[in-house]
Amino acid sequence: MGEEDGPVQGLDASKPNIARVYDFWLGGKNNFAADRELATRLAQWYPPWMQACQDNRAFVGRAVTWAAGHGIGQFLDLGAGLPTSPAVHDVARAVSPGARVCYVDSDPVVVRHADALLAGPEGIAAAQADLTEPGVVWDDPQVRAVIEPGEPVCLIFALVLHFLDIERARRVVAGYRSAAAPGSVFVVSVGRIDDPQMWRQFREAYTAGVAHNHDRAEVLSLLDGLDVVPPGLALAHAWRAGMTVVPDTPPGPAYVLGGVAVKRM
Numbered sequence: 444m445g446e447e448d449g450p451v452q453g454l455d456a457s458k459p460n461i462a463r464v465y466d467f468w469l470g471g472k473n474n475f476a477a478d479r480e481l482a483t484r485l486a487q488w489y490p491p492w493m494q495a496c497q498d499n500r501a502f503v504g505r506a507v508t509w510a511a512g513h514g515i516g517q518f519l520d521l522g523a524g525l526p527t528s529p530a531v532h533d534v535a536r537a538v539s540p541g542a543r544v545c546y547v548d549s550d551p552v553v554v555r556h557a558d559a560l561l562a563g564p565e566g567i568a569a570a571q572a573d574l575t576e577p578g579v580v581w582d583d584p585q586v587r588a589v590i591e592p593g594e595p596v597c598l599i600f601a602l603v604l605h606f607l608d609i610e611r612a613r614r615v616v617a618g619y620r621s622a623a624a625p626g627s628v629f630v631v632s633v634g635r636i637d638d639p640q641m642w643r644q645f646r647e648a649y650t651a652g653v654a655h656n657h658d659r660a661e662v663l664s665l666l667d668g669l670d671v672v673p674p675g676l677a678l679a680h681a682w683r684a685g686m687t688v689v690p691d692t693p694p695g696p697a698y699v700l701g702g703v704a705v706k707r708m
Contacts, residue, residue, distance in 0.1 A: 459651040462524040462553050465602070468496040473525045473556065478651075485648060489641070495699050496602075498680035499632050500527065502701040503601050504534045506630040509672070509684040509703065510597040511538035515628055517589065517596045518544045521574040521619075522603035525553055526560045531599065532567050541566070543589040547580055549573045574603065575611070577618030595626035595706075600665075602699065605633045606652050609661045616665045625708045629669055631701065632679055633662045638696040645697075662700050669704035676702040 456475040463478035468486065486493050507518065516539055520531050523546035535542035543566040546557050550571075557569035570585035580586060590596060598619050604612040616629065623629075635656065636642040642656050663676045674682065674689045679699035681689040 460550070461606070461652045462548070462550055464651045465496065466525045466527070468493050469500060469527055471525065471527060481649070481651060485645070488644070488648070489695075489697055491695050492697055495634070495679070495694075495697065498678075499602055499699045499701070502632055502679035502682050502699070503531070503599060503630060504529060505682065505684065506628075506701070506703050507531055507534045507597065507599070508538055510628040510630070511535045511542060513628070515539075515595055515597045515626075516542055517591065517594060518542065518599065519580075519586065519590055519596055520544065520546045520599045520601070521580070522600065522606075523548050523553075523557070523569075526557050532561075532564070535597075543567070545570055545586050545589050547572050547574060547583075547586065574600075575607065575615050577615065577622060581622055592622065593624055595624050595628070597628040597630060598623065599630045601630065601632050602634060604631060604662075604665060605635075605655050605657055608655055609657055609664070612655075612657070612665055613667070617668070620668060620706060623706055625706050627706045629666060629704045629706070631662070631665055631703075633657055633665075633700050634697070635659075635662075635700055636697045637693065641696050659700065663702070666702060666704040669706055672703040672705065676700055 457477055459477045459481040463474040464482045467474045467479055467482040518531055518535050532544040546569045548554055554569045554571040561567050566589050568585045568589045570583045572580045572583045672684055674686045677689050679701040682701045
């Protein structure tokens with residue numbers, strides 16, 4: 444996806460888009476001038492944020508590797524955004540070659556793009572659905588094609604729950620928790636800004652969506668009712684499964700928190 448590709452039906456390239464702005468921060472090419480303008484402006488305002496996005500992708504990779512290593516054979520990437528490298532299915536299949544993955548996003552252009560890149564391999568699908576409607580997601584034909592509801596699944600909420608107020612975010616995660624089989628793994632990462640003035644500036648400048656600044660206690664509450672994997676909620680760049688002590692001093696006022704939890708058997 445790029446300006447040289449010409450117009451795409453259903454795509455408004457004049458407005459910044461959450462998935463495409465994030466794609467730019469990750470060094471991708473699936474973005475347009477409006478996305479790059481916003482992403483560049485925010486990156487210039489706080490340059491380490493681009494590294495924080497890279498930290499998030501690395502955290503997701505480690506969490507997926509851990510889940511696959513603990514016998515999880517299916518993965519549901521919710522609010523997946525544009526495909527990036529390494530993709531969740533690449534990471535999962537490096538550990539478990541038969542792993543099945545479904546990418547879910549409400550943006551039809553994102554899903555169309557994912558379909559084109561993912562065409563071919565069995566056990567991998569992309570579904571157009573709203574992650575805030577767990578029942579709809581579970582029943583989606585594309586999801587059902589590769590995800591077996593009766594088996595443990597790894598549910599990934601990577602940098603998406605800060606686009607919901609905390610009460611709604613809790614309800615959404617609880618909806619998936621209720622439907623997921625025992626032994627399922629929940630991977631959550633959320634952006635956080637400690638400096639109040641910086642947060643106000645970011646909230647006003649970020650026009651691709653409405654963001655919320657959940658604190659640590661709120662993010663941890665998203666995992667209520669689950670067994671949190673040590674080291675618990677941690678800085679995304681420092682999280683390593685099983686470690687009891689990890690660095691806890693943020694690298695700056697804006698960073699990513701990540702945690703992994705398991706539904707009790």
